[in-house]
Amino acid sequence: MTVVAVLGGPGAPGATSSALALLLSWPLRPGRRVLLVECDPDGGAVLAGALEGRVEAVYGLRNLAVADRRGLLAETLWEQLLDVSPQGTGERLLLPGLTDPAQAPGLAYTWEPLVEALHALEPQGYDVLLDLGRSGANGPMAVLPRRADVVAATVRTTLRGLSAARPRIAALREDLDAHGTGSDGLGLLLVAEGPYPESEVSRQFRLPVLGALTHAPRTARVLSDGGDTTDRRFIRSELMRTARTTADRIQDLAAARRRRLGGPQPEPIQPQPQPIQPPPVQQQPVQPVQAALPPQQAQAPQPVPPFVAGPVAGPAYPQQQQPPAYQQPYQQQPPGYQQQPYPQQQFQPQGAGQFTGEWPVRVEAPQISYAAPHIAPPAVPQPPAPAPFPGQAGQAGPDGADGEEVWRAR
Numbered sequence: 001m002t003v004v005a006v007l008g009g010p011g012a013p014g015a016t017s018s019a020l021a022l023l024l025s026w027p028l029r030p031g032r033r034v035l036l037v038e039c040d041p042d043g044g045a046v047l048a049g050a051l052e053g054r055v056e057a058v059y060g061l062r063n064l065a066v067a068d069r070r071g072l073l074a075e076t077l078w079e080q081l082l083d084v085s086p087q088g089t090g091e092r093l094l095l096p097g098l099t100d101p102a103q104a105p106g107l108a109y110t111w112e113p114l115v116e117a118l119h120a121l122e123p124q125g126y127d128v129l130l131d132l133g134r135s136g137a138n139g140p141m142a143v144l145p146r147r148a149d150v151v152a153a154t155v156r157t158t159l160r161g162l163s164a165a166r167p168r169i170a171a172l173r174e175d176l177d178a179h180g181t182g183s184d185g186l187g188l189l190l191v192a193e194g195p196y197p198e199s200e201v202s203r204q205f206r207l208p209v210l211g212a213l214t215h216a217p218r219t220a221r222v223l224s225d226g227g228d229t230t231d232r233r234f235i236r237s238e239l240m241r242t243a244r245t246t247a248d249r250i251q252d253l254a255a256a257r258r259r260r261l262g263g264p265q266p267e268p269i270q271p272q273p274q275p276i277q278p279p280p281v282q283q284q285p286v287q288p289v290q291a292a293l294p295p296q297q298a299q300a301p302q303p304v305p306p307f308v309a310g311p312v313a314g315p316a317y318p319q320q321q322q323p324p325a326y327q328q329p330y331q332q333q334p335p336g337y338q339q340q341p342y343p344q345q346q347f348q349p350q351g352a353g354q355f356t357g358e359w360p361v362r363v364e365a366p367q368i369s370y371a372a373p374h375i376a377p378p379a380v381p382q383p384p385a386p387a388p389f390p391g392q393a394g395q396a397g398p399d400g401a402d403g404e405e406v407w408r409a410r
Contacts, residue, residue, distance in 0.1 A: 001122035002254040003115075005148035006189065007172070008134040010164040014191050015154040016045050017223040018213060019131040021243035023084070023092055024229060027251070032125045035081070037061070037095040037118070039111075039144060040133030041104035044097020045224075052226035055082060060096035062103045068110045074117050086230045097131070108140040115147045137172055145172065146180035149254040152187055152210050157201060158194035169205060185257050189246065191215055210253065211246025214238040 006022070008015030019036055026034040038044040038061065047057055059080045067076035077095070085092040098104060118128045130136075130144055137145045145151045153172070155165045169186075176183040187210035190198060198209045216239040222229060234240065 001119070001125075002127045002150070002251060003118065003130065003148045004128070004250055004254070005130040005132055005137075005145045005151045007132045007137055007145065007151060007153045009154070009161075009168050010134060011156070011161055013154040013156045013161055013165070014213075014220070015133060016040070016049075016131055017220050018152075018154050018189055018191070018243075019129050020046065020050055020223045021213065021240060022129055022247055022250075023094070024086070025240050025243040026092070026127065026129075026247050027244070028091055032127065033091050033093065034127045034129065035093045035095065035118075035121070036084075036129045036131065037114075038097025038131050039136050039141065040097050040131055041135055041141065042101050042133055043099060046094060047096050047099075049224050050222070050226055051082075051084075055096075057096070057099045060099065061107070062098055062100075064114060065103075065106045065110050068113050073110070073113055074120070077117060111141050112143050115144055119147070137175070142175065142179070146176065148185070149257055150185045150187065150210070150250050151176070152189040152250065153207075154189045154191065155201070156191045156193045157196045157212075159196075161191075161194070162196065162201065162204075166205070169207070173207075181257075181261060184260075185253065187250075187253065189213070208253075210249050211242060213242050213246065 004022070006015050006019040016038075023034060023036040028034060038046060044060065047053065047055055047060075059082060061080070063080055064073060064076060067073050080095055082094045082096065083090050083092070084094045098107075118126075121128065130148065132141065132144060151172070153165065153169050155161055155169075169188075173183040173186060176186060187208045188201065188205060189210050190201060190212040192212045193215040198212050202209045216237060219234060219237045219239040221227065222234055228234065
């Protein structure tokens with residue numbers, strides 16, 4: 001699993017729109033899912049923006065604070081998710097953020113259990129995107145970028161955007177080196193609005209560039225204010241194409257960091273020298289015993305099945321099994337009564353399979369949850385149909401309404 005923290009800054013560099021673009025363009029293999037969590041302490045913007053208020057503000061991060069105090073954080077997390085997949089397949093999920101900045105202090109002790117619960121989703125095939133907003137890397141929320149695999153700082157390539165981002169990124173680099181896993185997972189997510197190229201920005205900040213999103217106001221308006229994300233012009237737009245390239249770079253960086261933080265590899269086992277065996281002594285062949293037996297008693301040796309080790313499915317078997325009371329023999333029988341033997345039955349605990357002589361092997365990986373037994377995620381609600389893609393209806397051709405070039409999807 002990859003945990004990516006998207007950080008903003010002063011001047012609205014577009015952290016939430018960039019996180020939504022990564023959510024919709026994140027490459028998914030079969031069985032994989034991606035989850036976007038709005039952790040902005042200033043309040044979430046997706047419900048009133050990209051979803052256009054079509055979903056009531058009853059779902060979200062604010063419900064997890066009370067659930068954490070009750071020890072039900074892992075179960076309540078599944079109840080707050082929204083399905084934002086264009087086809088409604090449940091592969092791209094959203095956890096809406098706060099509806100009021102005054103709710104942020106109530107989550108001061110919930111951020112660390114929340115990041116633990118998100119890391120526990122790894123066996124189930126989830127990648128997690130964290131939208132930290134402009135101030136989500138300070139105070140109690142600092143645990144989120146410290147525990148993330150990759151931290152992407154969103155910066156506009158204008159003089160005002162670069163000047164405002166420089167001191168914040170320097171402070172974040174020092175915090176990751178001192179309290180996190182290192183600043184080698186920190187990178188820049190550029191919004192190519194200004195004249196400064198990627199190489200110059202990377203050299204000045206001494207950080208790698210994870211991606212450069214195209215500055216396309218009409219396409220970005222679908223992510224910020226709502227629109228039809230299933231429209232072919234939106235899917236093939238240059239903004240979404242660069243978002244897919246950025247997602248690939250982020251996954252490569254996360255994989256490289258995990259290999260580095262995984263610890264030293266075990267040394268290969270050196271073969272031990274074999275002792276010299278004396279030459280074999282010639283002996284007379286001995287006839288097998290089965291050859292002297294009658295044909296009906298001579299049997300070929302049966303191969304021994306190999307022992308299969310693994311966890312035992314179902315509950316543990318008790319020490320002794322007793323038949324029910326109605327099958328136990330009477331203590332006193334009348335004269336002349338002959339007791340009939342009861343048929344032998346197999347008694348086994350409810351929910352366990354019949355023992356066959358081998359240890360069964362669990363095929364699927366055990367489900368892991370935080371602070372509570374795993375509960376299968378319920379079907380998450382899906383918002384109603386979005387508004388059409390902004391522009392002239394029925395317009396065709398390689399260019400959009402404002403001259404933006406449409407690129408073919410990779």
